[in-house]
Every structure is written in C-alpha cells, then in structure tokens.
C-alpha cells in the first residue's frame with residue numbers, strides 16, 4: 428500500500444524558515460506562490476523579461492524578480508516553467524546560484540528522470556506535484572481544503588529532504604487532502620504513460636475512430652459527435668465518482684452487456700502489447716529525447732498534427748454543435 432501523509436505528519440515551520448523562489452507563474456506557479464505566501468512563507472516569484480504573467484503576480488501582492496535573482500535570494504527553488512525549457516532556465520539562471528544545503532523542487536520529474544538537469548551533489552532534490560490543475564489547487568486552498576499531492580526525493584543531501592517536501596506540500600494545502608510518497612522515476616514514467624495511452628492519446632484516438640466509423644457508414648456527423656464525444660463526459664463523470672461499478676449501475680443493461688462483450692474486441696491483446704512497447708520507450712528515454720528534439724526543432728510535426736485535427740470533421744462538427752449548448756464552456760482558461 429502507498430504511504431500517505433496528512434497535516435499532522437508535516438511541520439509547516441520548516442518551509443516557513445526558508446526562503447522560497449517560485450520560478451514561473453502559470454497554472455501551478457500562481458497556486459504555489461500565493462498559497463505558500465498565505466501560509467506565512469517568504470516567497471518571491473522569478474519571471475523572465477517580457478513575461479505575460481508579471482503584472483498579475485504583482486497585482487496579487489507578490490514580489491517579482493528575475494529567475495536568477497530569485498534563485499540567488501532563495502534556498503528553496505521550485506521550477507514551474509514548461510518542462511521543455513526547464514533545462515535552459517536551470518543552466519542560465521539557477522545552476523550558478525545554488526549553494527550546498529539549498530533545495531531544488533519540481534512539480535514533475537521529467538528533467539531529472541532523463542538527466543536533462545543534473546543538480547550538484549550538495550543540494551536536496553524534491554518533488555511536490557499536486558494531482559490537479561493549478562487553478563483547482565489554489566481554489567481548494569482558499570476554501571480550507573486541498574488537492575492530494577505526490578511527493579518524492581531524488582537526492583537527500585541534508586538528510587531531511589522529505590520533511591522539507593512534506594512541509595512545502597502543507598504550505599499549498601496538499602497534506603489537508605493527503606500526500607502519497609513516490610519517486611521521480613515512478614511519477615515521470617506513470618504520468619507519461621497515462622497521458623499517452625489512456626487520458627489523451629488513447630481517448631482521442633478512440634473518439635476519432637468511433638466517429639469516423641459512423642460517418643463513413645453514412646450517419647450524420649452531428650449524431651456521431653454526440654455518441655462518440657459528447658456523451659463521454661457523462662460516462663467519465665460516473666467512473667470518477669464510483670469507478671466502473673457506478674458507471675455500469677447507471678447505464679442501461681443493454682449498454683452494460685455491450686460493454687462486456689465488445690470492449691475486449693476494441694482494446695485487444697495486440698493493443699496491450701503496443702502499450703507495453705510505449706511503456707518501454709518511455710522507460711528507456713526514447714520518448715523524452717524525441718519530444719525534446721521536436722520541441723527545440725521548432726515543433727513542425729506537432730503543429731501539423733494540431734492542424735490536421737483542427738480541420739477534421741469531428742472538430743468542425745463539434746464547434747458548431749457546442750454553440751447550441753449554452754451550458755458547455757468552449758473557452759480556454
């Protein structure tokens with residue numbers, strides 16, 4: 428069983444006794460910086476020249492300095508800039524400002540797991556990763572609750588890195604809900620696998636294939652959209668609340684029978700064999716290396732894929748249909 432930690436297991440005074448730099452003020456950065464500040468922690472935000480979020484951070488009462496100044500002032504440095512640029516920010520602004528006994532924090536393990544960032548031996552390397560988007564992390568904190576976090580230590584130079592990570596997690600409300608101990612390796616590999624195989628890649632491919640099968644057979648795209656994409660939310664909400672069991676309790680017996688007999692014809696042993704290959708390519712670093720090459724090569728294929736899907740019948744149909752549903756919010760936060 429996983430090891431779980433709550434408020435009583437974490438000592439907030441540890442992080443209150445440190446100087447924290449939060450580098451980046453996006454989804455996670457704003458939530459961490461504001462909640463740490465409200466937990467009585469000395470926080471500064473490190474943002475690059477021309478940052479879009481600088482004004483917002485200042486309006487919200489935070490002191491904004493450059494990433495190098497933030498790293499120089501602080502002894503706990505949380506890196507919350509996009510994963511593909513973390514190594515560059517580390518090289519340019521953080522590396523030379525690290526002193527023995529400092530701690531480098533991450534919200535995701537990719538750069539450490541695949542050695543894009545190689546911190547020196549004298550510092551603690553920790554992860555505190557909320558299992559939810561930053562805006563929920565902040566809202567839950569303000570309401571006196573929290574989003575569960577996972578925490579890990581890659582390098583324990585001081586001998587008390589995990590206590591520090593738990594204290595940080597308490598500062599953003601994580602221990603109110605519960606913190607699960609993991610490793611950088613487990614977090615990184617399962618996160619990449621989940622998003623590729625099930626959450627984003629697998630689900631999007633399933634929706635597209637189902638929609639195309641119906642429309643190629645001559646059914647109206649609007650009807651196919653409802654059946655293959657729109658209704659997915661209702662099903663996922665039920666799974667989220669009560670697992671497969673609650674979903675099957677709620678759908679008709681006909682749907683439940685179809686689930687049992689047809690599901691395994693769609694996701695077959697061959698699909699699972701491919702999942703194992705995907706996992707192996709994540710574990711041996713192939714995926715991470717290819718993604719970094721694509722990102723730093725100007726995102727050519729990425730933009731091609733994006734455009735292809737934007738032009739697809741599924742997406743153009745959905746765009747029109749969602750206008751009929753005033754309760755569906757089509758804006759990006």
Ligand code: NDP
Pocket residue numbers: 450451452453454455456473474475477478479480481494506507508509510512516534535556557558559560561
């Ligand atoms: P966002 O893309 O939301 O935010 C990135 C922030 O970094 C922005 O404020 C951006 O500034 C800033 N930034 C960009 N370049 C630089 C730079 N050179 N120097 C300093 N700041 C810079 O990131 P996320 O919050 O989504 O992700 C941050 C980390 O958290 C990642 O490791 C991610 O994997 C992890 N994570 C994210 C989750 C999420 O909910 N999104 C969930 C769990 C973990 P500006 O826009 O002002 O120009």
Ligand code: MG
Pocket residue numbers: 618619622
């Ligand atoms: Mg991820």
Ligand code: MG
Pocket residue numbers: 682
């Ligand atoms: Mg039906």
